[in-house]
Amino acid sequence: MTTTTVQPVMTQEQAAWFAETFTRLVDNVGQAVLGKNHVVRLVVTTLLSGGHLLLEDYPGTGKTQLARALGQTLQATSSRIQFTPDLLPSDVTGVSIFDPKTQTFEFHQGPIFASVVLADEINRASPKTQSALLEVMEEGRVTVDGVSHRVGRPFIVLATQNPIEQAGTYRLPEAQLDRFLMRTSVGYPDHAATVEILAAAAVRDRAGALDPVITGAAVADMVALADTVHVDPAVLEYVARLAAETRRAPGVVVGVSVRGALSLVRAAKTWAASQGRTYVVPDDVSDLAEPVWAHRLVLEAEAEFEGATAAGAVAAVVADVVPPTVREQAPRQ
Numbered sequence: 001m002t003t004t005t006v007q008p009v010m011t012q013e014q015a016a017w018f019a020e021t022f023t024r025l026v027d028n029v030g031q032a033v034l035g036k037n038h039v040v041r042l043v044v045t046t047l048l049s050g051g052h053l054l055l056e057d058y059p060g061t062g063k064t065q066l067a068r069a070l071g072q073t074l075q076a077t078s079s080r081i082q083f084t085p086d087l088l089p090s091d092v093t094g095v096s097i098f099d100p101k102t103q104t105f106e107f108h109q110g111p112i113f114a115s116v117v118l119a120d121e122i123n124r125a126s127p128k129t130q131s132a133l134l135e136v137m138e139e140g141r142v143t144v145d146g147v148s149h150r151v152g153r154p155f156i157v158l159a160t161q162n163p164i165e166q167a168g169t170y171r172l173p174e175a176q177l178d179r180f181l182m183r184t185s186v187g188y189p190d191h192a193a194t195v196e197i198l199a200a201a202a203v204r205d206r207a208g209a210l211d212p213v214i215t216g217a218a219v220a221d222m223v224a225l226a227d228t229v230h231v232d233p234a235v236l237e238y239v240a241r242l243a244a245e246t247r248r249a250p251g252v253v254v255g256v257s258v259r260g261a262l263s264l265v266r267a268a269k270t271w272a273a274s275q276g277r278t279y280v281v282p283d284d285v286s287d288l289a290e291p292v293w294a295h296r297l298v299l300e301a302e303a304e305f306e307g308a309t310a311a312g313a314v315a316a317v318v319a320d321v322v323p324p325t326v327r328e329q330a331p332r333q
Contacts (some may be wrong), residue, residue: 069117238282
């Protein structure tokens, strides 16, 4: 006899608490990164979806400040790894050191063992060092000398890279890009935010002045709660059609994988809960398609030469695929 496990579904009271806490997190981080509410919401969504984020932008736009602000907002451990060409994998993961007193090897944890890890200028490290992040980003553990070590929860890697400086850098391979739930850019602040930043020029470190507003355990609870958001079969079918269309899109060599489709569903659940809803709507999917999927596409060289972009390809697919208008199942309460 086969038994069916009934998955819990978020209640309206839980959704209201989730949305309120989400707003508190966004507002706190927003004190350090002015005028970037949407970007901050994407960062917090990545955190509460159990994913990792790649910040790609020009120098001086606040990438590092944003990552540090998130670390300050959580009552949890945080670390910063400055990636350089001479950085070794053991500098990231840790190393086993022989203890002559006990005649055994003792594992010394590296900076990756923190709740919030800032990987600054990740593309400056060698591919060997970049690959040290692959297992831990995907599986939440590090294997050294055949022994696995868990990094704990919550755990998020916030990596930054400069898209215009290519000298002395190593392009991130597609396998590693696929480990990031989202890729986004901070961009320059608008005029009003710029004036406010300049007026507070004496403040050298906005992120360092932030007070924590939530514990790491509460973040882990929110990640688990986001998983209980209802996704109608019609919305799942919509995501599947969008993913399939990216593989057939003009100028695209590699489209969105099943992992990419799963990532979009998970992010959409968090996005819906952040707005006080217990269920995902098609707009949640279309709103997040570009930051979740664009970095996963591989374009033909000729298409890139003609000015095509991955973001443009995703936008075209979203515009062409008709979203569902009828719900197949009502969310259980």
